[in-house]
Amino acid sequence: MRTVIFDLDGTLADTSGDLIAAANFCFRNMGFGDVLDVEYDAGIALRGGRRMLTEGLTRLGRFEEAMVDRYYPVLLEAYGEHIAEFTYFFPGALEAVEALRSAGYGVGICTNKPEALAEQLMQTLGARDLFGALVGADTLTVRKPDPEPLRETARRLGGDPDLTILIGDSDTDRNTARAAGVPSVLVTFGPSGDDMAALEPEALLDDYAALPMVVDALIGRNS
Template identity: 60%
Template sequence: MLMRAVIFDLDGTLAETSGDLIAAANRCFADLGLGALLDPQEDAATAMHGARAMLRLGLSRVGEVDEADVDRQYPRLLAYYEEEIDRHSTLFPGAMEAVAELRRLGHPVAICTNKPEALAEKLLDRLGVRGDFACLIGADTLAMRKPDPECLRETVRRAGGDPAHCVLVGDTETDRITARAAGVPSILVRFGPNGHRTADLHPEALIGHYDELVAAVQALG
C-alpha cells in the first residue's frame, strides 16, 4: 500500500525559532541606532513570515519603510542569525517522536521550508535531527518557493513519495495555500506563534500537540 508522504514546514511547525530570528533583526536595528524595535513575544508571529517581514515591521515603527533599506539589511540579518541560529530555538514537544512513528509506519518524511536552505540545514544539524528527514527543500533550493505547489511536489519526489499522495504539516496561510494549490490536504498546528490563527484557515485537520499527528495523518486515508 502506498503510504502518504508527510512534509513538514520548519519555523513555527517543527521548531520554535522566533527568539533567534527576532534577536538577529534587533541587531540590525541596533546597528542603525534604532534600538530593539521588535519584541520577542509580541512579534513572534511576524518572525514566522521571514526576515524581510521582520525588517519591514521594525522599520515601520520609526517611519516609512524604504524597500532599499530592507534589501540592505536583509543579508546582515541572515548573517547575524547564522551566528546564533540555535541559542533559543527548540523543537516542539513530541515532534521527533511523531516523525519516528511516521517513519516506522512507512511514511516518507521530509521538510519544505521558506528558510534559506543552508540555514535550514544548519539549524537541523545543530538540533541533531537532520538525519530523520529524507530531504529538505528551502527557499532558494529551487527557482520557486512556497506557496508555489511545485516546491511541495518536488519535496515529495525527492523523499521517494507520490506528489498526489501527501500532506503538508504547517502553521501559516502560506502552508495552507501551498497544499490547496497542490490539491492535497494540510494539517496545521495550534501551537507556536501562529497557532491561535490556524483554525481560521480551515485546513483538513488541526493538531494541538504532536501526539495527535499520526492519527490525523491516518484519518486522511
C-alpha cells in the same frame, strides 16, 4: 510511498527567539536599538527576515525598501552565527516524526527559510537525519505558496506528490497544500495558533502526539 512534509519555522520548531535577535542586531546597527520583542512579535518573526525588517522600520516611520534590501543579508549572516541559541522543537515533534517513519511514511521538510540555513539549523539541533529530504526557499526558482517545492520534496523522498500531506502553521502552508491538491494540517500551538481554524485546513493539530493518527486518517496507506 506516501509522504508527510513539514514546514520548519513555527511548525516543527519555535525559531522566533533567534530570528528576532538577528533582526534586532540589524536595528541596533541602524542606530535604533532593539525594535522587536520576542513575546509580542513571534508571529512576525516566523514570516521571515524581510518581514521583520519591514515591520520594524514601519513602526519607526523609517520604512524604505532599499533599507530592507541592504540589511536582509546582514540579518541572515547574524542569524547564521547564532542560529540555535533560543530555538527549540515543539514538544513531541520529533517523537511524531519517528512514529511516522516507523509506520512507513517518507518524512521531509519544505520551508521558506533559505536552504543552507535550514540545513545548518537541523544539523545544529541534531535532527537532520530524521528527514529524508529538505527543500528551502531558494532550492528551486519558486517558493511556497507555489506548490512545486512541496511536490519536489515528496519526489526527493521517493513519494508520489499526490499522496502527501503538509504540516504547517500559516496561510502560506494552507495555500501551498490547496494549490497542490493535497491535505494540510495546521498546528494550533504556534504564535498564530488561534487563527488557524479560519483557514479551514483538513485538520488542526493541538498536540504532536495525535499526528500519526491524523495522518493515517487523511492519507493512510489503506485509505
